[in-house]
Amino acid sequence: MTELALELIGVNKAYKHFQLRNLNLELPKGQIMGLIGANGAGKSTCMRILMGLVHQDSGVVRVMGHEMPSQQVQAKQEIGFLSEDMRLYGQSNLRWHMDFIASIFPSWDDLYAQNLCDIFDLNTDQAVKGFSHGQRVKAGLVLALARRPKLLILDEPTTGLDAVARYEVLTELMEVIRDEENTILFSSHNTYDVEKLSDTICFIDQGQLVASNDKERFLDQWRRIRIKLPQGTDLPDSIQVVNIKGSGQERSIITNSFSPDLVSNWTQAGLEVIEIEHLSLEEIFIAAVQKSRRLKEEVCV
């Protein structure tokens, strides 16, 4: 059995205006998982629970084999965490921060840290308060990566970065998994970054997991099928249909369970399949979220 870097089983967390509901997630070691969700979907809450910064109301959370939050001290030795609300001390420079982290974590690799500063073009002598947003994010990454943690949990590591900085950051993230034992969980609302890097992808919306699958399967099973609907023929009424658009005889259907069988069933039912297209992860995400919200409304009515 593959060892898991992290595991969430039936996790719930209620706030006044937001609820994380029955979250189940697992990530094997050596993989990259991308968490996609709109703002306020629950990505950050999920990551804070994994870090033991927020305690779940119920459910099991294991990180690198440690129960959270009870064993968070041990777990945190193995996790590098980056989030937007982590503050650096403005008066101090990056060198000071690096020495500080090095004094806490024996695994600190100073050579690697300096190398990353060179790649990210960061001046370690400059007071951090003079850093731009992008430089702050990159400084935070240096502090997280140079500890050489076995697990990286990164909340929106590319948000607000310019194209070049984003490329530099993503390249260094890929370098991390050269060691097959290393694992990365990152969140983003940039679906392109997630689509490119991730082995596994999870969609979160309104505090719930909407869909989760390995990336290749996601991109294989979600398709747009353009059909011709001869007059008098009924639309395929099946659970495989996520959304239908079009008028007249032409319809474009998004399915989440494409297979050659599906197409031959439709053909037998009198539909003419004109084209089968791949979808971008962004298109898949939007269709999945809209379907999930629609289902919720139907339940409420």
Place this chain on the structure above:
Amino acid sequence: MNMNSGIVLSQTDGRPLYQQLIDRIKRKIALGDWSPGDLIPSIRALAIELGISVITVKRAYLELEHQNIIHTQQGIGSFVSQDPQLGSQLNRTELGDHIKKAVQLAETLGLDEDELIKLIKEHSHKWSKT
């Protein structure tokens, strides 16, 4: 050993990344950049070089193994298949695909066999003179 593949993927190619990668690798073999028997980059190394998921490269390699273009020895690495004809075979397959498309287009345009052959000859420096 420099295991940098030199492969470059396109961001505007509409096909899935794994299919693009399969084509790039076939092209490398057809050109002879990668010869029969050569050790090729590991799945993880190629994923890091290209900045794409391990799972995507794995899928491309599996597909190439099914087509007997590469083979993988557990714990050692992946190699281009030993068939010395592989390069020219891949070129022939590609030529076949292009001809198929040309024939389909010719049929749509209502051209007959002679007209198509005449058109092909016009595009060759060698044949057009005869």
